[in-house]
Amino acid sequence: MQKGLLLLLLISSFYGFSQQTVEDDFEGSGTINNWFGDDCGINTSFTNPFQNGDNNSATVLEYSDSGGQYANIRFDVSDNFNLSTNHTFSFKIYVSSSSLTGSQNNQVSLKLQDGTLAQPWSTQSEIIKTINLNQWQTVTFDFENDSYVNLDPNSAAPTTRTDFNRVLIQVNGENNNDHVVAYIDDFLYDGTIGSGTDPVFDNLIWSDEFNTDGALDASKWHHQTQLPNGTSWYNGEIQHYTNRLENSYIDNGVLYIVAKKETFTDQGQTKEYTSARLNSKVAFTYGRVEIKAKLPTGVGTWPALWMLGQNITEPGGYWEPTHGTTPWPACGEIDIMEHWGHNQNYVQSAMHTPSSHGGTVNLGGQTIPTASTAFHVYALEWTNEKMVFSVDDVEHYTYNPPVKDANTWPFDAPQYLLFNVAILPSIEASFVESSMEIDYIRVYQESPLSVDEESIAELDKVTVFPNPVANELKLKLTNELIGSKVTIYSLLGQKLNSFIVTKEVESKDLSNYKSGIYIVRIESKHGVKAFEILKK
Structure with a gap:
């Protein structure tokens, strides 16, 4: 571990962090309490038989392979490892030449596995290190810089994965019946796992309560009206978005986004429906978003409360001139709430990324019987590990891909908010007008840390x-x-x-x-x- 990183790790809990270390000195002060031997004897409080200046510990772990074909020792952790930042494991080991039979290589391997799988070894990643006999030595396993072996060659690099929750140690290889006794001490992972609890997003950083009647606050909202391809919007939408009060206004503490049936010409294109599409003039990374809203009605209406990466290259978007570098879906899209009029009381949340977009498989929802007759709070909890979606605090979908990379997780960068009501070609002939009503939007992040x-x-x-x-x-x-x-x-x-x-x-x-x-x-x-x- 680098000196600066270690100091950060050691000092971090002083400032209120609650991550758990992964370590064991086999003298009662470790954090690993579920060591297990597979076809292998194990004693986690064995008197150190080779106590000397290289290791003066009183007790160590004894690993005793008396011929098990796949003998190893292992433990599981409660929260998966995140190897993107901290990726090194180390321990001391002593193997006496007098304990060996056969002619196996003198080695020790550390394997990372997903212990929730029926066959946890199927996606394992392994590093093998040569060891010297008859001496204590510290062996390190660096999953970023050391050579590793993925049992499944299609598995991603270990530092891009977050599905490992099991550590397995194996001395002198597997698929043999030779004997070996090893002593292990001072196991340490150079990072931490979990956070004890999820982040507490209790610091309001941005909001709009819509308390001033009339037009929206121009310091907070941008009306996106430009047709992105010059003639129409995406997804077959058939409306014009406008910046007129007829399509978006505040009245008595509520924002109305109004979809209307009317002939309207703009940018050389005549359409039979109008609505509004709003971009927030704030972008942020991680936090809790709460939107209290009542949804429109009518087959063919498609209201949405959602987010896009600030870096999207979309003509007419507020952030495009200053931040646009990345096309959709590589910018990432977070759909906090979508509703389709043909499925009146079902609301859905979804994620669009390069790995799954358009008709994405990353979605979930729930039925809200009063979606269009009462206000409900649509919420997103966004951390660096997952997205959790809920309505009135009832969760219906969590997005937490085991591998987080540019294809599955372009969500460690700022996103901005969008509110709109689209009109689809399936709009019923009798449709005249319907509104999405929004009581408030609030964005929370973690409070600044304080120290006693x-x-x-x-x-x-x-x-x-x-x-x-x-x-x-x-x-x-x-x-x-x-x-x-x-x-x-x-x-x-x-x-x-x-x-x-x-x-x-x-x-x-x-x-x-x-x-x-x-x-x-x-x-x-x-x-x-x-x-x-x-x-x-």
Whole structure:
């Protein structure tokens, strides 16, 4: 792990993050509690038989393969790994030559799998490393930079996948009946998993309550009226969109988008229907969108509350002149709500990406018996992992593709909002006029992080000395910090030791540590603080 990344990881929980580390020192302070042996003996609290300066831990994991053809040990995590940022696993291993039979290669492999599959190995990715016998050594598995093997050659690169939730360790290969005993210690993933809870989007960043009668607020909305191909709109729509008050106006705290049957000529084209299409003059990434709306009626009406990538190259769009670089669907489209008059009370949400667009398979919906007679809140929760769609807090669709890349997830960039009522060729002859009514639009994101000033002050009193240190490292803490946990990491992120503070001045013998930079992490009820020290 890079020094800057490690420091960020160690300090992050001080500022309120709740991601879980994936580590185990086999001395009771790890976060992995479901180790399992497949056709292999396993003891997660075995007395270290080779305690020395390379590993002075009292207890380690014993891995005992007494002839199992596919012997391995494994564990699962509650939230899938995201290898796009953090992609390295490491642990210490010791294999004694006296424990071996046969003539297998001296190696250890780390495999990532989807434990929810009936055959979890079917889409696994594996890295194999050579090991030396009769010594403790730290082995790292970097799924971005090391050579890996996908069991299914059609599987994507591991750093583009988010479906891995199982780690499997195998010593000296599989498909053999030879024996091997290995000792493993200080397992560490260089990132974290999950966030404990989903983000809390409670900070209102943009809204329109539509409280001023008349025209829309021009600082917030753009009327998109230009025919994108010079003659018509997409999807066979047969209306003109206008910027007239007849098609969009505010009255008594409600925005009306009115679809009308009327002959109207614009841009050299005469059409028999008019409506409005609005672009928001704000674009954002991630958050919660809430739109309280009542839908129009009539076979052939097609109202939508939706979003497009700010970078779309669409003629007439508000953002196109300044940000347009990417055509649809590569820009990404998020349909928060769509409704078709021929299926009166069914509302749908959908995602359009290069991997599935037009008649997309990425959709879901629900029946709302009063969709056109009462207001309902149509909402989107958008994180860096998934999209969740709901009506009145009843969820009906979640989009969370296991592989997130440009084809499936162009959604780590700003999107803007669109409101419109389209008219399709199937419009019934008796149709005259119908409106989509919107009470409000609100966009929320996470609140800025705050830090308890007293906690900062308490941790600021901690001193770690001498630095550089030759043999004995001392930590001076306040009485308030007695009971805190101290962990020492190598610069690569390997956990080397941990202990609980029992007095205001603690000492730690580092005489067996090699020269180099180490991280000392203090975890307390006041938060976390990390120090960088130099061992001479």
